[in-house]
Amino acid sequence: MRKAKVSIIKTKQNPGYAEIYEAVKRALDLIGGIGDIIKSGDLVLINPSWVAPPVEREAGCITIPEVPRAIADIVRDLGARPVIAESSAVGVDTEKVIQTSGYKDLREMGYEVINLKKTPHVDIPTDNGKIFDTVECWELVQQADVIISVPKLKTHDQTEMTCAIKNLKGLLTDKWKRLEHQEGLFESVIDLLGAVKPKLAVVDAIVCQEGVGPVFGKPVEMDLIVAGKDLVAVDSTCAQLIGYDPSETLLTVNAAARGLGVMDPGQIEILGETLDRVKRRFLRAIEDDPVQVEDFQLIHGEVTCTGCRNTVMSALIDMRNAGQLEYLHGITVLTGGAPFPEGVPLENIVTVGKCMPKECRTQRHVKGCPPNNAYVVKAIIGDRAEVKRMYADDTLEKTDSEAGKLGS
Incomplete structure (x- = not known):
């Protein structure tokens, strides 16, 4: 069996465009070039991460523009038409991200x-999807001959890591992004991967994020470009690069289980830099400055996955950043079928996630797998105050309204 090839290229600190171009070109050359996947006349969709502000390079939040620019220049040299395209997170003004960045x-x-x-937008059929038979994407996704995922490497408050596979969510409408969280993110993203079939990933790992990514993590300078034609192999390699075993990143596990790529490090040939030379253990979301409030309880059940664990933790950090920790007093949050604690009024219990048995869900239940942070905050606060969105431009109510209209 031929091994999947993944290249890792080191740049100098704070590289300019010329050096980034050379790093991207060398990364692609090491995996055999891209002449086998891109032909003259092809429409090539280059999909960076524009999740949300902050847009500054040193924040490590969005894909810096030099990386997709380098890919676009290489694609042009092959006679193809490169288009750099993305949609930001639900409630975020994508045009604002573009206008305030490079x-x-x-x-x-x-x-x-x-x-x-x-x-x-259009509906695109999935390839034997586990959650969805179709996914609602943008028309350009359907028109593209080749899709290239160009993520920013970060830890993630719901999926442990966001990289080449998770980055594809930007190809979905806001309505469908929300639906994926409601129905099961860890399988529906793999439905998307099977539907759009990207042929290449080039990872911006120059300035990354650790801790509570993908927006408010701590920047980490790695000065790396990672590339490969097998997105599962790329994510497996990047997981190891930041201190995870690939088996800890469920999106990678699920994609490999469906035969969409190679996760086993023994079946991946790493070219360029060695992992041992450039890897570093990143602070995980669950480890990043946890919130502690007197007479607040967070109880996880045995079946609670990292999605709900990290989501609730991240929601609490959002509340701290918004100055709303006062609303935690007297509240108990339960996940994964955790038993109801004695002495806590039912109206003070918030249940979270799809794994909470239906008969145990309270009136303040938050559905989703995992749910969006903002809905956890809303369930905790109730009508006592407005949920302060940490990076979205729209209010929670407007986001709900607009997402409901999309695709209707």
Whole structure:
């Protein structure tokens, strides 16, 4: 069996465009070039991460524009048409991300930089999907001959790590992003992977994030470009790069289980830098400055997965950042079928997640697998105050309304 190839290239600190271009080109050359997947005349969708502000390079939140620019230049040299396109997280103004980052400059230089939220959407069939038979994507996704995932490498408050596979969520409408959380994120993202069939990943691991990523993590300078044609192998390698065993990152596990790529490190050939030379253990979301409030309880059941564990923890950090910890007093949050504690009024119990048995769900239950942080905060606060969105431009109510309209 031929091994999947993944390349790792080290740059100098704070590299400029010329050095990033050379790093990307070398990374692609090491995996055999891209002439086998891109032909003259092809429409190539280059999908960076524009999840949300902050957009500054040193924050490590979004894919820096130099990386997709380098890919676009290489794609042009093959006679193909590169289009850099993405939709930000639910409730986030994608155009604002473009206009306040270097992507505005790319537009002015003549590169096609597209806000997918301003384009038509279509239904794309999944390949034997476990959650969905179709996914609601943007029309450009269907039109593209080749899709390239260009993520920012970060820890994630729900999925442990976000990289090449998770990055594809930007190809979904806001309505469908929310639906994936409700029905099961860890399998529905793999439905998406099987539907859109990306042929390449180039990872921006120059300045990454650890801790409570994907937006408010702590920046970590790694100065790396990672590339591969097997997205599962890329994510497996990047997991090891930041201190995870690939088996700890459920999206990678599920994708490999469906035969969508190689997760086993023994079946991956790493080219360029060695893992031992450049890897570093990242602070995990669950380890990052936990919130502690007197007379507040968080009780996880035996079946609670990392998705709900990290989501609740991240929601509490959102409340701390918003100055709303006072609303935790007297509240108990239960996940994964945890038993109801004695002496706590039922109206003070918030139950979270799809794994909470239906007969145990309280009136303040938060559905989802895992749910969005904001809905956990809303269940805790109730009508006592407005949920303060940490990075979305819209209120929670407007997000619900707009997401409901999309695709209708």
